[in-house]
Amino acid sequence: MTPLLSTQTLSLQIGATQVCRELDLEIAPGQCWGILGPNGAGKTTLLHTLAGLHPGDAGRILYGDRRLPDIHPRELAKLRGVLFQNEPQSLPGTLFESVLAGRHPHLGRLGWETPLDLKLARQAIQATGLQGLEERSVHTLSGGERQRMEIAMLLAQAPGLGMLDEPSNHLDPDQQILMLRLLKDRFTQYRRALIMVLHDINLAMRFCDHLLLLKGNGQQLMGPAGEIATEENIQWLYQHPVSLLKTEGTACFYFL
Template identity: 45%
Template sequence: MLHAQNLTLAIAERTLCASLDAELKPGENWVILGANGSGKTTLLHALAGLRVPDAGQIRLDGSEIGGFPPRTRARRIGVLFQEAESEFPATVLETVLTGRYPHLDRWQWEGAQDYRVAEAALEAVGLNGLAQRPLATLSGGERRRVEIAALLAQDAPICLLDEPTNHLDLRHQVQVLELVAGRAHRPGHLNVFVLHDVNLAARFGTHAILLFDHGECRHGPLADMLNRSNLEQMYHCRLREIRDNGNTWFLPD
């Protein structure tokens, strides 16, 4: 579905990733991991077609992603940004309905089906009782769940999520990742997450892209990527590896 083909990304004189060649397929949950400032968000934006690569290209369904009209691309790819700010007053439901815009013609108003989809998305994130609340009155965690509901309402088969667990407590971190990662079981669906929590990545990911220093990047099945050697090199700190009931967890030492 998405193919990063010999992709190189740089900012100023610094290379973030060099010659990345990764094919992301339906049914997979990819996780992008790296230290602060390693280029995770920049890579996610490139995969979404929002940033022009310094070399190489992103291909969507076999074609260069820049060749897709924005509305067509938005029907295929949904993006959850790291932080979303709105300058306009709106209710929770009105905010979630923005996810339906790619499915509407120019000047077309939302119909009954769009409202049903938006209300179902709010129910999925546990906010159906707040539909008429002004967005500005919500907590940070509630706002984050509204943003995720808007992404679900968009109903794009490819979802790219930048730190989806921002502002969420432990219960909602797990619930949201279960909800979104479970979409990969639907035919033709794919997710890519930027995460800071290695243990959440281990629980919900199937594949990973690791961003190291000086443009080095590695990718592959999660079981091959998540090991103490890779993680200590990437995060520049010592880690403890804990095994429990067949699972492996990593903690700072």
């Protein structure tokens, strides 16, 4: 099965930080990847590089069997969608207009939304529990509502690969679970996949089947979550003592 996204010997450096070195990543349909690492390790930059928003230093990035630079930006926007962490909106419109903007890659030449686009935007708003707030101006929304709006935008965009930067930001604990469950549900069916940067190792344990650990000095570890998420590796990653607590069916890391 062709992977949705793969890299061949991808190297990336920002300033003095070697984010990754000769990374060979393969994201197959149905997988859910988590990127973990200490602050400043370059997780966001790597995500943006994989999304084609930031140039890599060496190596290749392929969507299916096509190289990233050969894909038209508009077509790329159907292959992958990004949930941003800090992308401020200026002169914002209403919540509905913002979610509808997610449909842009699917619009015709004139950029006019069809009834189907409007319907998909409404469905995305309902899926994220934001119904009733459609006409609210974006700058009056709370942090959590904003984050759910961003998720609704991504659902409306409906790309093949969801690339999430800190999807649980600003969300209450219950919403973190609901939104991640929603995203995982949408993005691991129909030959889609998900890759997300997370701070919370336990959310990663719960939702990701594969992990990529970035140390920030060019060292990296990746593989199935069960093999990667060991006490030893997590302690190495964060330089902090940690113990893995197991109860029936679930496991979670406790930072000492």
